[in-house]
Amino acid sequence: MKEYLEIAKIINTHGIHGDMKLELWCDSPDTIKKIKTLYLDENGTKSLSVHDGRMHGKFLLLKADGIDNPEDAAKYKERILYAHRDDIPKKDGDFFVVDLIGTPVIDADNGTVYGILSDIIENPANDLYEVKTKKGPVYLPAVKQFLIKLDPPDGIYVRPIPGMFTEAVWNDGKSDTPDTGTPDTGTGDDT
Numbered sequence: 784m785k786e787y788l789e790i791a792k793i794i795n796t797h798g799i800h801g802d803m804k805l806e807l808w809c810d811s812p813d814t815i816k817k818i819k820t821l822y823l824d825e826n827g828t829k830s831l832s833v834h835d836g837r838m839h840g841k842f843l844l845l846k847a848d849g850i851d852n853p854e855d856a857a858k859y860k861e862r863i864l865y866a867h868r869d870d871i872p873k874k875d876g877d878f879f880v881v882d883l884i885g886t887p888v889i890d891a892d893n894g895t896v897y898g899i900l901s902d903i904i905e906n907p908a909n910d911l912y913e914v915k916t917k918k919g920p921v922y923l924p925a926v927k928q929f930l931i932k933l934d935p936p937d938g939i940y941v942r943p944i945p946g947m948f949t950e951a952v953w954n955d956g957k958s959d960t961p962d963t964g965t966p967d968t969g970t971g972d973d974t
Contacts, residue, residue, distance in 0.1 A: 801850040891940040936945040
């Protein structure tokens with residue numbers, strides 16, 4: 784489990800007092816405003832003490848201690864900011880999206896394991912879950928009608944439309960029944 788999570792990217796400077804303009808990668812600007820220390824690396828060795836944050840359009844303007852002019856702020860342009868997972872406020876039952884990666888994708892009705900979640904692709908209408916299956920990736924819309932229960936790391940329980948996983952998961956991509964996991968002994972009649 785990753786200890787330090789990507790939370791924003793510094794895309795530019797703003798003004799004459801060393802403010803940094805951030806593209807946010809978290810659910811809400813309030814999330815990052817509550818964090819007092821951000822990190823410049825995924826190991827948490829280089830930190831920035833947050834002094835202030837305020838919204839400017841869809842971006843957050845961040846003021847960090849010791850960065851007092853545009854020249855100082857420019858040194859951080861294009862850097863990724865990380866937060867320690869324990870510093871990120873969340874409610875009971877919430878989880879981090881990064882913790883979903885690698886979780887088994889399971890049929891909520893019959894228990895078939897379709898594969899594992901390998902990526903989450905952001906789209907304007909809705910995110911797509913990329914499920915790595917035996918036969919290749921399948922893209923599942925991340926909407927309530929398909930996602931029944933998210934329970935990382937145990938499983939992402941889904942109710943896909945008929946045929947969504949058929950070719951990617953079942954025996955040879957042509958069968959009309961799922962692979963039961965029972966090995967073929969070679970003693971059956973193939974006629």
